[in-house]
Amino acid sequence: MVLIDANLILDLIFARGNYDTVAAFFHKTSVTGEPIFIISSAVADLFYIVREETRDEEQTSRLMSQIFRLVKILAVSEDDIIEAFGKQWVDFQDRVQYTIAENNRIQYILTSNTGDNKNTEVKVLTPKEYLDMLN
Numbered sequence: 001m002v003l004i005d006a007n008l009i010l011d012l013i014f015a016r017g018n019y020d021t022v023a024a025f026f027h028k029t030s031v032t033g034e035p036i037f038i039i040s041s042a043v044a045d046l047f048y049i050v051r052e053e054t055r056d057e058e059q060t061s062r063l064m065s066q067i068f069r070l071v072k073i074l075a076v077s078e079d080d081i082i083e084a085f086g087k088q089w090v091d092f093q094d095r096v097q098y099t100i101a102e103n104n105r106i107q108y109i110l111t112s113n114t115g116d117n118k119n120t121e122v123k124v125l126t127p128k129e130y131l132d133m134l135n
Contacts, residue, residue: 001035003074003101005111006042008127010049013063018112018127025110025127026070028134036071039100041093043073074100098122 011018012026029036038046046067051060076096080103084095094111101109101122109124125133 001037001104001106002029002108002110002130003037003039003097003104003106004071005097005109005113006038006046006049007112008110009038009042009046009067009071011112013050013067014053021127021131025131028131037074037104037106038071039076039097040073041076041096074104076100098124 008018008022008025010016011022026036043064047060047064050063051057054060054063080096080099083103084092084099087095087098089095089098097109097111098120100106106122108130109122110127110130111124112126
């Protein structure tokens with residue numbers, strides 16, 4: 001199972017830097033049927049960012065609906081937040097994502113920035129590293 005960072009979805013929506021690799025990742029997982037997850041707090045972030053970029057509420061809703069067909073959403077509980085506070089990483093969102101992944105037995109977290117997540121039980125990879133591993 002794979003949990004992805006919200007930035008990868010933004011790369012896909014707005015054809016940003018990692019677009020080709022992220023598109024290849026989503027294609028590969030659609031073929032293999034491997035579930036892809038995001039954390040629930042990322043949904044609000046994605047909606048806000050997409051709406052700010054598009055300046056179009058209807059288009060934002062359509063894009064979010066498409067996202068919901070690609071990913072499953074994992075809840076963030078109060079216990080998860082408290083546990084994440086106990087981790088000594090710089091980026092709090094990374095702490096929350098990792099905690100959710102760990103508590104839901106996710107095997108991989110995919111992100112553009114793997115720097116804060118070295119030497120962890122859940123493997124933190126870039127989409128390219130993940131695709132290379134599968135091949």
